[in-house]
Amino acid sequence: MNRQKNIQPVPNRESFSEQADSEVDALKKYIETKESNGDDATVEKIELISKINDIRYFPEERSLFDTWLGKIPKNSFEQPIKINDPAEVTEYLPDVANYTGEPINLFFSYQGGFSNDDLDIIFRHFSSKNQNFEISMTRYQGGLLSVGIGDKTRDTSARMDGKYYGHYHPIGNFILTNQEVLPPRFMQGLLPSPGDIRGFLKNLNSVSDGTRIYSHNGSVSISIHVGREDTDKAVEEYKMAYFDLFLGKNKLGFLFDEDVINYFRERFSIDIQFFPHERTTESSDE
Numbered sequence: 001m002n003r004q005k006n007i008q009p010v011p012n013r014e015s016f017s018e019q020a021d022s023e024v025d026a027l028k029k030y031i032e033t034k035e036s037n038g039d040d041a042t043v044e045k046i047e048l049i050s051k052i053n054d055i056r057y058f059p060e061e062r063s064l065f066d067t068w069l070g071k072i073p074k075n076s077f078e079q080p081i082k083i084n085d086p087a088e089v090t091e092y093l094p095d096v097a098n099y100t101g102e103p104i105n106l107f108f109s110y111q112g113g114f115s116n117d118d119l120d121i122i123f124r125h126f127s128s129k130n131q132n133f134e135i136s137m138t139r140y141q142g143g144l145l146s147v148g149i150g151d152k153t154r155d156t157s158a159r160m161d162g163k164y165y166g167h168y169h170p171i172g173n174f175i176l177t178n179q180e181v182l183p184p185r186f187m188q189g190l191l192p193s194p195g196d197i198r199g200f201l202k203n204l205n206s207v208s209d210g211t212r213i214y215s216h217n218g219s220v221s222i223s224i225h226v227g228r229e230d231t232d233k234a235v236e237e238y239k240m241a242y243f244d245l246f247l248g249k250n251k252l253g254f255l256f257d258e259d260v261i262n263y264f265r266e267r268f269s270i271d272i273q274f275f276p277h278e279r280t281t282e283s284s285d286e
Helices: 013-036 040-050 059-072 084-093 116-128 195-204 231-242 257-268
Strands: 104-109 135-139 144-149 163-169 211-215 218-224 270-276
Touching: 013 040, 059 116, 084 104, 084 116, 084 270, 104 163, 116 135, 116 163, 195 218, 231 257, 257 270
Parallel strands: 163 211
Antiparallel strands: 104 144, 135 144, 135 163, 211 218, 218 270
């Protein structure tokens, strides 16, 4: 007797959509409950943002990244890729995000050393392509550079053991609502995140010469002043309000550049300066 195969029905797209909407609604209610009780709902907000924006890594993206990774010459801090021109760095960068969850860094050696101008040009070239994942650059003595390859929402490969020149914020992964109440620099990808601030303050030596954030819309220079020890609470307060921006709520209360600049100066002893669009940071080599 022929045994009939157990064929599972394929769920339709509508069922997926209904399930996703149900999960989003449940998360929103849970967040409201936590906040009404005075609890921190940051973890749930990040999960909600990910679900609303459908942040995931498709099979073709994974395949492209694996192919790229397989073609990259073996390199390390001790045995970097030797290049003849800093601009060559751009030829080695991927076009898709690091989906692995593991830190992946490219190490380059250039006999002339990497100047601020060199790194600014590399970042501007990368930013012009409006890539949807983060990268970071850390400079070391002896003409050595590390480029960290991040994912779509954070830099999983940042190194703070040298001079942290800067990193890139993608802007194409999020659908922002109520844009009229949101800070323009946030929508442009130029607002430092709580993770950025915490990392800078914990690694003052790495950012002692300042650091930068780039996006498709320009860059922002960041200078950290040493001396304040009461920033932990301020960072936590910033974190609780920052992720609301992705949900169309501006609890920070600032819109204009001067308000943003004053906010970071008063709470973190950090000076920031925006360079939108074609104008970027003023270079001054070490």
